[in-house]
Amino acid sequence: MTTSINWFRFASPASFFPLARRLAPWFASAAALLALLGCYLGLFVAPTDAQQGEAYRIIFIHVPAAWMSMFIYLVMAFWCAISLTFNTRLAAMMAQSLAPTGAMFTFVALWTGALWGKPTWGTYWAWDARMTSELILLFLYFGYMALRNAIDDPRRADRASAVLALVGAINIPIIYFSVKWWNTLHQGASVSLTAAPTMAKLMLAGMLVMAFAAWFYAIAIALLRVQAIILERECATAWVGELAASVRGAK
């Protein structure tokens, strides 16, 4: 998400706000186009799978959502590390703006995983290693958001939630491998989501397109939400006034 712009120049919320305002629509429309293309590929073009019939088409939602749920937490942890080391408010705001989207993708990944599990294993919840660690990831997201709004002082909220996100990020691999160990110990190597059907090139293409759609969507939503967060937290400062003046001038 950190594109090539020299984000030090945009480190202050004041100068980043107009950039976020301009970029958000572009990412949103890119996301929409890619999603349409991805759905078309996934639902119409991709051939029926030999073993799972049509049920496997759920992977075009499930896998991108699972990827994004993990990726967004890591990007969040990255922004939290930046906000702690460079003490910049904007980095913390970026992390704050990503959390709800990450939680949404985690929920979607869990939901679609369950719906995919029913036809393949016969139960909605089979304590599969990846799904269980996805569930714990959802708790990590809720923990981050709950800590954030349990603290009134925005400064402390930024820094405390940053520490939590970093501790969480360090624990994600540990949780994943311990759940994987636990799962194989108890169930043996049962069919798990990783044994997805042999990926015809078309299926892979569909999934990658949907993944990019999800990524651009996450950026667009984060840029929108960060504008709201900046306004909420910076409304007392003078620059909002100047910005309005410039907007009036530009109109």
Added chain:
Amino acid sequence: MTPFDAVAPSAPSAGAWEGVAWALARDLRLALRSKAEIGVQLLFYVIVVSLFPLGVGPEPALLRALGPGVLWVAALLASLLSLPRIFTADFSDGTLEQIALSPYPLPALISGKIAAHWLTTGLPLVVMSPLLGIQFGLSGNELSILAVGLLVGTPTLSLLGAIGAALTIGLRAGGGLLALLILPLYAPVLIFGAGAVDAVRAGFSASAQLSLLGAGLLVAIVGAPIACAAAVRIALD
């Protein structure tokens, strides 16, 4: 003698062990002053464990299967219940500020506090668990692995839990928030702790699980005090 000469020990980092010792001795003496509280923690553990047979029925085979998991989850909850005690009292009466402003390194002081917390809450669980294990029909060998697993696991619970306690100092959100923050981090300890007893029951050696618990403890010993120090400083800001 101007005050400038009598500044505190010149190399504060050299005082790391004195810091641990100071905090450990002070917190233990504090805890022993209110012994009843330690008893309450232990009783909570016993009650939670004893409730399960009422829920799932006295059928021995079932209780044997559930035993390790129940004993470990109850240990998690008991540890979670006692975590706020590490920082909250010191935060409200102003001693936490003095601790943070001490020349001794804050992670060292916090390690001492966490060690005191473990000695007063974790260790009693370890001693009590074989007794409760008998209720669930665990064999001698399983009881010993349960106790050893708890001996290595409960310090990790105190260390990880202390991070959550430090992050939620002075917040009115209460225990629920602390549980939400910390229980996901407890998952690996629970998995390997209970897994060790299952491995022994199935006839395998539990050395793999126990060594992973040990590794987790070492990582937590190094990492948790640093994260706690950062969280305490953030809370005091």
Added chain:
Amino acid sequence: MSAGDFLAMGGYGFYVWGSYIVAVVAIAIEVVAVRAHLNAARRMPGNEELR
């Protein structure tokens, strides 16, 4: 592939459409929520000009 077959999804319609619809609904909810959040932020005191 007639519309009927398409909806049936080889018998897995419930699961496939259950997944796609929930995903779309989740995204829609989030988009609406963020827009509302942004408009509320714009109406806060001090931000009137930005409405």
Added chain:
Amino acid sequence: MRFAATLFANVDFSLGNGEMLVVTGANGSGKTTLLRIASGLSHAAHGALKWRGIAVAPFDAELRASVLYIGHATALKDEFTAEENLLALSSLHGAPGGERAAVREALGAWSLDRQSRLPARVLSQGQRRRIALARLNLIRRPLWVLDEPASAIDAADVAQLERLIASHLSTGGIAVIATHHDLAIHGARKRMLRLS
């Protein structure tokens, strides 16, 4: 800043050896926040804290070894006796010696001999304040940061406090004090800062 509201701005002062800054201002004007920034507990939104000419971040090791901060809270544990509390606090700050003798002497100086064995929870607020101030006799530090030290103590103790601050300044110490009482410290280079 407190809860993103600016309490005070462009406050700038520097103190040399033997100088004292008295901070006054209405409640809520940010006196405590300024003192917490000066003692290295809090962050200033803008600007910097310098100790011996070097900019220091909050909780800087050098600063921690040099500051004695007495805030509103008395930093006493209810379960400990007055003596145990002072012993703990002085050894926490690595005060040289820090044995019982120095503690008893400090308690004596604040006329708390009879209360030294009593748990802090049974003591009155005035007595607890005096125990908190007894740290001034025990812990040698170049920089004193005192938040309303003269509150809830009687005239005799205020005099004792003034004597302690005067001797601290005379030996080259520095003090930053927020107070409503006008402390009569003779011969010290006193600077005033009023927060509106």
